[in-house]
Amino acid sequence: MTTEHSEPQRETVTSICGICPGGCGVNVALVDGKIEKISPIKGHPMGVVCVRGLHAKEIVYSNDRLKSPLRRVGERGEGKFEPISWDEALDLIAEALQKIKQEYGPEAVTAYFGRGSFDPTTMDIFGPRGVYIQGTSGFLFPFGSPNASGVSAVCRVSYGLLAAITTIGADIAITYSDFANTDLVVIWGANPPTDSPPDNIKKILDAKKRGAKVVVIDHMRSDIAKKADQWIGVRPGTDGALALSMMNVIINEQLYDEAFVQDWTVGFEELRQYVKQFPPEAAEEITRVPKETIAELARSIAGAKGASMYMYTGLEYTNSGVQNIRAALCLWAITGNIDVPGGLVFRPRNPVRFNRVNLDPPEGVKPIGADKYPLFCDLLKSAQFMEAPRAILEGDPYPLKGLIVVGSSLLTSLPNPDIWKKCFKKLDFMVTFDRFMTADGMYADIVLPGTTNFENLGYQKYPGGYCQLRQKVIEPVGDTKSGFQFLTALADRLGYGDLFPSTEEELISFVFKDGPVSLEDLKAHPEGVSYDAGQQEYRKYAKGLLRSKGKPGFNTPSGKLELVSSVLEKYGYDGLPVYVEPIEGPLGSPELYKEYPLVLNTGARLQSAFRSQHLNIPGLLKLQPKPQVLINPLDAEARGIANQDKVWVESPRGRVGVWAKVTDDVMTGQVELNAGGGSPIQAEEWREANANIVTDFENRDPISGFPVYKALLCEIKKRD
Ligand code: SF4
Numbered sequence: 001m002t003t004e005h006s007e008p009q010r011e012t013v014t015s016i017c018g019i020c021p022g023g024c025g026v027n028v029a030l031v032d033g034k035i036e037k038i039s040p041i042k043g044h045p046m047g048v049v050c051v052r053g054l055h056a057k058e059i060v061y062s063n064d065r066l067k068s069p070l071r072r073v074g075e076r077g078e079g080k081f082e083p084i085s086w087d088e089a090l091d092l093i094a095e096a097l098q099k100i101k102q103e104y105g106p107e108a109v110t111a112y113f114g115r116g117s118f119d120p121t122t123m124d125i126f127g128p129r130g131v132y133i134q135g136t137s138g139f140l141f142p143f144g145s146p147n148a149s150g151v152s153a154v155c156r157v158s159y160g161l162l163a164a165i166t167t168i169g170a171d172i173a174i175t176y177s178d179f180a181n182t183d184l185v186v187i188w189g190a191n192p193p194t195d196s197p198p199d200n201i202k203k204i205l206d207a208k209k210r211g212a213k214v215v216v217i218d219h220m221r222s223d224i225a226k227k228a229d230q231w232i233g234v235r236p237g238t239d240g241a242l243a244l245s246m247m248n249v250i251i252n253e254q255l256y257d258e259a260f261v262q263d264w265t266v267g268f269e270e271l272r273q274y275v276k277q278f279p280p281e282a283a284e285e286i287t288r289v290p291k292e293t294i295a296e297l298a299r300s301i302a303g304a305k306g307a308s309m310y311m312y313t314g315l316e317y318t319n320s321g322v323q324n325i326r327a328a329l330c331l332w333a334i335t336g337n338i339d340v341p342g343g344l345v346f347r348p349r350n351p352v353r354f355n356r357v358n359l360d361p362p363e364g365v366k367p368i369g370a371d372k373y374p375l376f377c378d379l380l381k382s383a384q385f386m387e388a389p390r391a392i393l394e395g396d397p398y399p400l401k402g403l404i405v406v407g408s409s410l411l412t413s414l415p416n417p418d419i420w421k422k423c424f425k426k427l428d429f430m431v432t433f434d435r436f437m438t439a440d441g442m443y444a445d446i447v448l449p450g451t452t453n454f455e456n457l458g459y460q461k462y463p464g465g466y467c468q469l470r471q472k473v474i475e476p477v478g479d480t481k482s483g484f485q486f487l488t489a490l491a492d493r494l495g496y497g498d499l500f501p502s503t504e505e506e507l508i509s510f511v512f513k514d515g516p517v518s519l520e521d522l523k524a525h526p527e528g529v530s531y532d533a534g535q536q537e538y539r540k541y542a543k544g545l546l547r548s549k550g551k552p553g554f555n556t557p558s559g560k561l562e563l564v565s566s567v568l569e570k571y572g573y574d575g576l577p578v579y580v581e582p583i584e585g586p587l588g589s590p591e592l593y594k595e596y597p598l599v600l601n602t603g604a605r606l607q608s609a610f611r612s613q614h615l616n617i618p619g620l621l622k623l624q625p626k627p628q629v630l631i632n633p634l635d636a637e638a639r640g641i642a643n644q645d646k647v648w649v650e651s652p653r654g655r656v657g658v659w660a661k662v663t664d665d666v667m668t669g670q671v672e673l674n675a676g677g678g679s680p681i682q683a684e685e686w687r688e689a690n691a692n693i694v695t696d697f698e699n700r701d702p703i704s705g706f707p708v709y710k711a712l713l714c715e716i717k718k719r720d
Contacts, residue, residue: 169555267564607623
């Protein structure tokens, strides 16, 4: 008997990693037409591959992938489904949504878009006019409903949009930290190695090599803090007080940039008066940062030739997120670190316009949440989903009856899974779209299977003048479709498909038509193409480069950087970056603190997971097989807890079972609980560990309406 051994067919396709929307430029090695490995494209603006990208093969070909549309045949939550065709599924969805529209009005249909299975391509097509980053919330506008969420709904909005727009007059996405020219890097409440993509880490370490000092402010000694020159531990939720205290030092010692403050800001006198309440001695009591450290860092920021700042969720996941971030931005402003070499710099105004579909909200009906969070809803042209349960369960201010969840899971990402389960049971109709079965999918009437972005054609536009075609690398696994294909097919059945390109090829031709880069260029250069996105200049505010018609200043109502925000005042909020003590905490709720004497923090990203995704992938699970709560050795010892003991994390809302990681990487009195658990396909240990059982649905930032994932209270106890 002879056996024939044919050589495996090998080829490489240049494309973009298809696992998350990070947009890393990669070469994909294929063996016999299947993904084997991805590696970064040298010289690409996002030429990195994270640990999830390294496990792309396992993710794409996982047996857990949804491979066909499913129709529920059991009770909601029971997880009993039967496969159906896409045509059947889309017909059923369209029929159900039209029925809801007829009975309750179009606004009774809502959609929640996350980043999970999201193709960034769709932002040009389903985004509301004038709001770019928040992506797809315009999809339901032509249907007549203003009720869709934006994208990446649990991060970035407080920081990137609300705080930045009300202070510097721009989405933070059009700024960057000028690490290449800085002599002081301040990483505040962020951990760049777990970013998607993790492209800043190299820039930060290069700056350090060049001699820049790297300081990390965080309640945890994070990955980046371990590589930094200095880690400053701060009590979560008190970052605003820390920034205000540094401004107190800077103003008292006359270290601020007088000319910039005088010419380009409004509200300095009010700010000067307000920060008097925060001398370093008082701030030490609030923040736990030693007064000497506060003063020393303040002087370093004021004295730096250019201080760059990189912030994220550490500040925004608190009940004063927007104002904490505003305080930090005001600190950067009065020290003259805005739009100067090495500072927080505006990107050049991009002269290039790509085509996009511009969708406007329907008139006469406000989105859900607009009564409580009007600034959020106005700026994002989006519903604030934390108010959806009020509408679903109580019909207030009007009922929500139909829900589409795309690339996300409300049950694992927002507080109080029980309230969301109740909502899902009360809805008339629910559909989910994802690559894997999600916690929400278990309650859906129809579950739709999504592609990874290796399986569909698309494109990516990068800041700084670079774009790339996302070549389709493999055929879709099973009967899966991309988010774009699903939404355009649904729009067709709902009667407004003509608003959108109908194929991915048409979409790309539409976006790049008349642009600086032709489709032919993109095809000829699969590694991507640069184009002129404007000359970089500093101090653009002085040169009329930030506002329309060449007017000098910032793009705010006053034309100045607003230390006191006129927009916030107009909406009835405090215009100053006021500090508010965490509602739940040793100072905010001393009685509760006696029963729950540890400060609970959650929401820090893991390298191996993308929120609740990938905690079923064996190669990634090896990196962290079980959910953990990080606890300081002193706090662990006081409770008789040893490393890797099974423990309960208990809060006034409930308890969740995890494993203790005893480490002095977390401050005493604080714990950090891994988020992401609670999905039905995850490894058992994770499946049972939804951190949002112990977070608080009612505790939110009053401006953004975002839930508080940090600065809550808990107790840790051993379990059997
Ligand atoms: S950050 Fe996202 S796009 Fe980049 S390699 Fe990782 S998974 Fe892929």
